[in-house]
Amino acid sequence: MHTGRIHSLETFGTVDGPGIRFVLFMQGCALQCLYCHNPDSWDTSVGTVKSVEDILDEMEPYIEYYKNSGGGITVTGGEPTLQAPFVAELFRGCKERWGLHTALDSSGFCDVAHAGALLDVTDLVLLDLKYMNREGHRKLTSQPNDRILQFARHLSDRGTRMWIRRVLVPGWTDGEDDLLALGRFIGELGGIDKIEVLPYHRMGVYKWEQIGKRYELENVAEPGSKEVDRACRLIREGRLQSTMSL
Incomplete structure (x- = not known):
């Protein structure tokens, strides 16, 4: 049985997939996003070591809430694909024991060759497409x-x-x-059930201070609803452009 390094967990998550969900935050990430609200999750050498059975035991008291709400389990991070064998075994356990819906919240920064067994037991991937421009992405992450x-x-x-x-x-x-480029790229993909524009927030700034790192977005304001609506409109326009060019 595999063990994993765990950052934290949440028993009643409502924003990381459908229904009420058990949300497991894995330790370790290869990206260092300037706006990350869990920079304490980057280090792969720390965290609490737990077995798959430990996590299943944590979930047991809440299973009926997850099943009755159409929810399940979401594994996030950090970057969960860094510990793909552990997450795959956990998802298999959730399906075999309770038939739960499984979701993977990922940056997508992984080798697809190492993700096959995990994706075989994953019902939904919440995929962050942070920046389409390659150099902009490097500066941001x-x-x-x-x-x-x-x-x-x-x-x-x-x-x-x-x-x-x-x-x-x-x-x-x-x-x-x-x-617009994001919308065009999405238009080339199949299997998209939802597109979410998530407003930047500053709730994790204190964690940067705690680990002694400089927060470079100190002067960046949180976007308002008009800015979010504009982004959604541009993504839709790009997606339509892609569809029309097919």
Whole structure:
């Protein structure tokens, strides 16, 4: 039985997939997003080591809430694909024991060759497409986005259901060209059930201070509803452009 390094968990999540969900935050991430609200999850050498059985025991008291609401389990991070064997075993356990819906919240920054067993037991992927411009993505996250776009295409090809997410950071991820490009890319994919524009927030800034890291977005304001609506409109326009060109 595999063990995993765990950052934290939430027993009644309502925003990371359908219904009420058990949300497990894995430790470790290869990206270092400037707006990350869990920078304490980056380090792969820390966290609480737990077995799959430990997590199943944590979930047991709440199973009826998850099942009755059409919910399930979501594994996020950090980046959960860094611990793919553990997450795959956990998802299999959830399906065999309770028939639960499984969701993976991922940046997509992984080698698709290492994700097959995990995706076989994953019902939904919440995929963050943070920036379409390669160099912009590197500046925002410390890494280029080639792997991420490849992962998105792989999910589409294998028929995996997806929710696409974009965190809207004013002055960074709200550019018209990039939002249109995001829409065009989404238009080339199959399996998209939902597109979410998530407003940037500052709730994790204190964690940067706690771990002694400088928060570079100190002067960035949280976007309002008009900015979110504009982003949604541009993504729709880009998606329509892609559809019309097929």
